[in-house]
Amino acid sequence: MKIGILTWYFGINYGARAHSLALYQTVRNLGYDCEFIQYTSSNTIKKEFYTCTAIEHRHKHPIQTMSGLVKMHKFNQQKKQYPVSKKVYTAEEIDALGYDLIILGSDEIINSNHSLYNDIYYGVGLKNTPYIMYAVSAGTVDQDTKLSKAIDEALSNCKCISVRDHNTAQLIENNTKIKPKIVLDPTLLYDFPVGEPLLKEKYMLIYSFGFLESYKEELIKLSKEKGLRMVCVGRRSEWAEKSIMNANLDEWLNYYRYASLIVTDSYHGFIFAIKNHKNYILIAKDDKTNKIDGLLNLTGTNKTYWNTQRDIVDYYEEMIDYDKVYENLNIHRQASLEYLSTAITK
Structure with a gap:
């Protein structure tokens, strides 16, 4: 066939x-x-x-x-x-x-x-x-x-x-x-192959379709408190410590695999946070929530969207029950x- x-x-x-x-x-x-x-x-x-x-x-x-x-x-x-x-x-x-x-x-x-x-x-x-x-x-x-x-x-x-x-x-x-x-x-x-890490330091990976300007102070605060370098992939960020604008797909997957934290408002950004068992900061973006809401429901994850009404460190420290998530995903x-x-x- x-x-x-x-x-x-x-x-x-x-x-x-x-x-x-x-x-x-x-x-x-x-x-x-x-x-x-x-x-x-x-x-x-x-x-x-x-x-x-x-x-x-x-x-x-x-x-x-x-x-x-x-x-x-x-x-x-x-x-x-x-x-x-x-x-x-x-x-x-x-x-x-x-x-x-x-x-x-x-x-x-x-x-x-x-x-x-x-x-x-x-x-x-x-x-x-x-x-x-x-x-x-x-x-x-x-x-x-x-x-x-x-x-x-x-x-x-x-x-x-x-x-x-x-x-x-x-x-x-x-x-x-x-x-x-x-x-x-x-x-x-499908499980994508991933090679050796491309960055040596511990880092917070930012992948977003928005510029996240309204969240930058909170994200900078979290990165300093947790000792994580701020790395933005896919676009330039004036306030991230490193911007990787021209990664190919294999490199993009690699950055997810070895990140300590994922910050994203993207559907596939959220998927690859889950696939790699990562802690995440999930931000709602109007044109993405239909898809992300569905994935939240399917996985049964206890950690949903963050907003500025909640302290970012408190949100960061909320544990994700990945045993439950993967039981549902499987x-x-x-x-x-x-x-x-x-x-x-x-």
């Missing part, structure tokens, strides 16, 4: 690269030949270039622009980890690739508020190739949103539908009466793997 994976594997984004690689490796571990479908919308390259380099602000932030170019180059060097089909531009061309099955997912590919969204990620236009959805997310789309007739039809033709959060599940159920299965993100199904991991295996062969 030959399987095509249709998702945003190409993003210059650690979460996008990690979930794509994890799903690819998981499908291969189940015994199937697979590759990524090289479908990209017309604005993909432009968006990634502007996001990485902040080119429009190059006069104010020349370091960010140069580091962004280096980051794009390093990500492109890892392309061999992502086997791809020939380039295709339409659903008809995807059908013509001759796959036995297409997996739509994972990540926010059905978030219609995202600039890379296309209804092809719902399966719209696919006529000759069976398809399933695995761990898709609608992100910030309200669950009461009315989906188009074409999307409703595509969902009804989908062999198996699974999502990774309750908001997405409710969106689909509200429109189609189909009740999707909630499964784990692929990064929780149950969901086995169920998710069984679901994916069954969905492929159904």
Whole structure:
């Protein structure tokens, strides 16, 4: 059986690269030949270039622009980890690739508020190739949103539908009466290899989609009290002691593995804190809480979001019951793997 994976594997984004690689490796571990479908919308390259380099602000932030170019180059060097089909531009061309099955997912590919969204990620236009959805997310789309007739039809033709959060599940159920299965993100199904530490000192790793300016005094206070160097990965921070702006995926994973503390407002940032049994400072960000809330519920973790109403040292010292977290995760991991295996062969 030959399987095509249709998702945003190409993003210059650690979460996008990690979930794509994890799903690819998981499908291969189940015994199937697979590759990524090289479908990209017309604005993909432009968006990634502007996001990485902040080119429009190059006069104010020349370091960010140069580091962004280096980051794009390093990500492109890892392309061999992502086997791809020939380039295709339409659903008809995807059908013509001759796959036995297409997996739509994972990540926010059905978030219609995202600039890379296309209804092809719902399966719209696919006529000759069976398809399933695995761990898709609608992100910030309200669950009461009315989906188009074409999307409703595509969902009804989908062999198996699974999502990774309750908001997405409710969106689909509200429109189609189909009740999707909630499964784990692929990064929780696959164990990434990690090498020797890249930093010698003990450090607090900051990975954020926001700049966290309103939290910096508290974070600086905590770093001094606990003797942890403040290291920001993925972007430049004026107040962190070290900024690593152009790490590739392998390096990003390495920084998580050896950190003493994780500070994040990111869904995948939180996932890799949990995967590595790390203490964390979890900060709520409006466009991420739907996904993170779902993961908090699945894992049953006792430590949720921090806010400035609570002393950061007190929050830091709250113990995480990782025995309980991993007992729950192992149950969901086995169920998710069984679901994916069954969905492929159904």
